Amino acid sequence: MTQSMERLRGFRDIYPEEMRGREKLFSSAESVSRSYGYEKIDFPSLESMELYRLKSGEELVGQTFSFVDRGGREVTLVPEATPSVVRMLVSRKDLSWPVRWYSFQKFWRYEEPQSGRLREFYQFNADLFGPDNHAVDAENISLAASILDSYGLSGRYEMRINSRELMNLLIAKTGTSNLPGALAVIDRLEKTDQETLLKDLAECGIGKNEASGLLDLITTPASDGNLENRIISVPGVEPILKRVKKTISLVRATTQSDVVLNLSTVRGLSYYTGIVFEAFGKEEKTRSILGGGRYNEMAALLSGSPIPAIGFGMGDVVVEGLMRKLGIWNEARTSDRVYICTSSEDYMEYAFSVSSLFRKSGIDAEVDLSGRGLSAQMKAASRSGSRVAVIIGEREYGSRKVTLRNMVTGEQQEIDVSNAAAQAKRSILKR
């Protein structure tokens, strides 16, 4: 293949057999979201670069697909949903709270492709605007968990929950003024060795004793009953911890999967102001499957007046990778359809009208258009996965009948065309 024919780096072609798993990924997320009262929105794939400069700064703009358009405007292929969603939100003054919105569309980031990460991907997003309390937090996290559960991942992931406010207090206690720096170090906790962590924290102005105390605290599992006692003595922690615990117990009421307090979950350098959460595979090591949190300042950044907000994003790449590893990605294709064969092209018009009857009865019908011998057509019928083959030859044509062959059992019968669809339905259901 010549170079110009190759796909661009980090982009994918999706063939039909791969679409089956993907369609489940999309449709389950959407129907679960609707069942929670979330409504679907959509927004442009191209936005002004300013939207991201405002929110994230130059270093993130460098990781986008950006260019100058013919009108001299700096534009960016959308790398994430939140700024666009918030722009939509603040543009409307007639919304009644709470607003629950979701979207599922393509995003682009100019990064090196690697495990769980591509340059073009789909991301599901769900946000709730308006009220700010533990029930709101819990409902948004419950939606995230319910979607993963609907994928058959129940019990196979862990929902980690933390609070930015809580971390701010714990980190401030070490005496550093470089909060974002310390959070960034903590975000890298799992892939960094102890020595480097201490060194990096020292660069944030945290002394060795303070740093190892902080790391010890963060890595203590929530199942250790002492953890709460150790942090609750820090001034200001108590009400925050109380809210987090209430949130966790509400989420637990909606999922069988593990929901845990995890002090190392901080979500990088982003715009979160309160609760943060991330889901990780339990059996298989994964990047975060989804992640989100409360971001109460974003609306003010765009419009001047704050609107409390919580939301999460879930990319398709990591979920797909996990489901593949667990062997639940592409489950059996449906075959509730018929394959229509003709013994001669002379009967094609009859075959078309028969196919139309099937389709009007709600049965998918594929007509063999090849003009090949019946033997070859039957082979194609078998390979197509159809449970029923419809055979049309001289006899059937003359008597206004069709032959239905159950491709699983091999039974077949010649039947009047008016009863064919109903009979095929029975045959399909019989399996």
Added chain:
RNA sequence: GCCGGGGUGGGGUAGUGGAUAUCCUUGGGGACUGUGGAUCCCCGGACCCGGGUUCAAUUCCCGGACCCGGCCCCA
């Protein structure tokens, strides 16, 4: 942007400084003139691209793009 690894038909592979590039699978056709899955037969289909070394490169060397994984970053 940086680092490590990798490439032979659609998928999986064998092999080689020189001749028609191996096998399995998939796809098409046939044996089977109105019936699929089994068997047999036939057919189609590949050495990532460019440069170098050489009489000769799919093979050796260099570079590039691409793929896999990691760093940075993770919205």
